[in-house]
Amino acid sequence: MANFLGAVIENLFKKPATRPYPFTKREPFKDARGLIKFDGDKCVYCGACSKKCPAAAIRVERAEKALYFEPFKCVTCGFCVEVCPKDAINQEFEYRKPDYSKSIEKYGPSAVPAPAKTEAPPSQA
Ligand code: SF4
Numbered sequence: 001m002a003n004f005l006g007a008v009i010e011n012l013f014k015k016p017a018t019r020p021y022p023f024t025k026r027e028p029f030k031d032a033r034g035l036i037k038f039d040g041d042k043c044v045y046c047g048a049c050s051k052k053c054p055a056a057a058i059r060v061e062r063a064e065k066a067l068y069f070e071p072f073k074c075v076t077c078g079f080c081v082e083v084c085p086k087d088a089i090n091q092e093f094e095y096r097k098p099d100y101s102k103s104i105e106k107y108g109p110s111a112v113p114a115p116a117k118t119e120a121p122p123s124q125a
């Protein structure tokens with residue numbers, strides 16, 4: 001009983017062992033692999049990233065000059081960043097926030113609003 005009371009009193013005055021998420025968020029580690037972002041102006045729509053992606057999260061429409069990205073399929077491996085010949089993909093340290101819907105982002109030249117959210121899944125070639 002004395003041991004038990006000691007633990008209770010100790011826990012009352014000790015710093016909590018966990019962070020009070022979502023009020024306090026842990027900073028991502030340096031070089032963590034997080035969000036993928038495309039630059040529609042640098043992109044030449046070659047499709048190399050789409051071919052390399054193990055999660056089939058990228059679809060490139062060359063004729064349309066559009067790139068569709070399904071962020072919730074992405075496993076943040078970074079293969080697309082490595083393979084892009086135009087340095088048009090950036091991987092940030094931040095992790096993707098949860099969402100209520102599995103949205104699709106559309107990237108294109110700056111004349112096209114990007115990223116645009118759509119609910120319709122892109123057809124895989
Ligand atoms: S980081 Fe990996 S899974 Fe995500 S889009 Fe790039 S290649 Fe695909």
Ligand code: SF4
Binds near residue numbers: 042044045060
């Ligand atoms: S590899 Fe780079 S340049 Fe090629 S389609 Fe993907 S983002 Fe665009």
